[in-house]
Amino acid sequence: MRHGGGCDKVVAMEMVLEDNPSHSDWDSEPDLLSDFSCPSFVESGTDSQPDGHTPKPFPISKVSQSETASICSGSLDGVEYSLRKEKEIVKMTMPRTLAFCYLSLLWQRETITLSDLLRFVEEGHIPYINAFQHFPEEMKLYGRDKGIFAIESWPTYEDIYKKVIEIAKFLDLPRFPDITEDSYLHPNILCMKYLMEVNLPDEMNDLTCQVVKMTGIGEVDFLTFDPIAKMAKTVKYDVQAVAVIVVVLKLLFLLDDNLEWTLSNIAEKYNEKNKEDKPWFDFRKWYQVMKKSIDEKKQKWEEARAKYLWKSEKPLYHSSIDRAVVYKRREMVVSLQKQFSALVDSAPTVEKKSPSSFQFNWTEGDSARTCFHGHGLQGILKKKGQSLTTKNSLYWLSTQKFCRSYCKHVTTYEESNFSLSYQFIINLFSFLLRIKTSSLHEEVSLIEKILFKRKYGKTKKKSRSRKGRKY
Structure with a gap:
């Protein structure tokens, strides 16, 4: 204004x-x-x-x-x-x-x-x-x-x-500066950031980079926002990065409520016998640590929202005549709030922290919260020639059903249709980004569609052939 x-x-x-x-x-x-x-x-x-x-009166209509x-x-x-x-x-x-x-x-x-x-x-x-x-x-x-x-x-x-795209179109903004590999918004860098955020092994970053390269989502033209393009859209950089991590977790552990626990048993036995060596990543132990941490974070977030005061500290009055009345009422409200706060909670007010791009802080040697950044993936990967490949050779697609409209979006996400491990991963990242679980699931499905293009192609051909059959 x-x-x-x-x-x-x-x-x-x-x-x-x-x-x-x-x-x-x-x-x-x-x-x-x-x-x-x-x-x-x-x-x-x-x-x-x-x-x-x-x-003559000023030429203004009635006010x-x-x-x-x-x-x-x-x-x-x-x-x-x-x-x-x-x-x-x-x-x-x-x-x-x-x-x-x-x-x-x-x-x-x-x-x-x-x-x-x-x-x-x-x-x-x-x-x-x-x-x-x-x-x-x-x-x-x-x-x-x-x-x-x-x-x-x-x-x-x-x-x-949506408003970002609308405003950019309205202003006829030119193509934005290129998002290159050294840019913070590049998926390789954001994947590393979110791997640290959710306490996953550093070695997973090599796998996320491979997925980014295979899908082509790290290309400059794909990442750079161009409002005047025919199909103007900007990439959801943060959502895309965590979706890549979800895909990598599925490649490693399948997340079918079975294989991840079997691999966890193997890692647990190895770590008990080889306490001096680099520990293998234990999915079960990581799940327990993260579930406790995210539950505590969610509880604080919900309490903060419930206690949030929508009324401003500085009253907004409709006229100068109302000013004295409004300020008097505000003083009474503040006084009552202080009295009730003293009765309900005597804990001192916590000072506001400085803004940070990280919501969790994981440090080595913390006995209460294990840091998994330095843990290895040896129990999950195997050598194949001179390269490493996953022991798990299976993969299930998040969805094979896309709507027939031009947008090709994924059908509605229903938690009951998916494994508990997958639900936990989706809910974890959705809370970190403050987005809907369906939005993240959709992004995962779109990356899978690019990564497993042949699989989707075969499924499409099969569905067409079934429709063409006559009985």
Whole structure:
């Protein structure tokens, strides 16, 4: 929102984009009445005319009280937003502002993913909910202006991702700087980052790099965002990277609730007999450590969301007359909250941590939480000539059913159709990225479709031949 001095008219930025009602809380709000007046704007100023003639009124239509309030707070944005009636016209909103910020980060090839950006919002490092309370004192909001910043839900990955593409198309942005192998957003680097995040062996990075190379998802043209291309789309860099890791885990352990436990028994016996040697990776032990850690993290996250105060510390009043009343009520609320907090929990308030791209910290020698970064894959791999290959020769595809529409998306993900190990892996990474499990499953399926192109081709031919049979 743009502000000007006094009652200057400010034209709001508008975008001709697809209408999205999910973030338009201010559309249905009733007019907020205010006792504001702007003499220089509304009054005719008869006293200032020395010749006694009645001056012509300023050529402005009738202004309601709520409109006047918006004008006197230095903006016409609130009025224009509330008058929106035409379809396919969407103004700049807080979610779109967040998408615009990600576009700038992507252009600069900064070391931050979309999931990190949304998590920083969630943790309070980036002003989003009640962002107006960070405005300077001269930027006061009245009337309908408050609707622009009235956010009552957390931003979601899919919604911001769609808005990123919409804004880039609207602005006719050129091809973005290339995402090369030395870029943070390249899958090889992100895979290494997420392997460290979820406490998996470093040796797995060689396998993730092989999958990236075989599928071609590490090519510059595939990774670089080009808004003016015929099929403009940007890669979900973080989701794609963790999907590659899921595919590698399936290649190594199959994740069928059987083979992974058999291999774990072998690794456990070896580690007991060879305590001085480099330990073999034990999937069962890793599962136990990660399940405990992720359950604790989820519990804290759920508690933080449940305790989150949607009301701002700096009250937003509709008019100057309401200011004293609003501040008095706010003081009472804060006082009551402090009293209840003292009764419920006497623990001291934890200071806000600095933003970090890592949510977990694994260190060698921690007896409470084993670090698996240095563990080997010798019990899972075998030599074949001069190279290593997986002992497991089987693989099951996450899905072979893609919708017949142009998008070719995967059918709906249902947990009951998959093994418990696969569900755990999907839920683990989905929580880290704050995305839906179905979104990650879809990305895994798309990578598998490229990696096992021949298998999908044979399945397609078989289905066609069955349809062609006559009985």
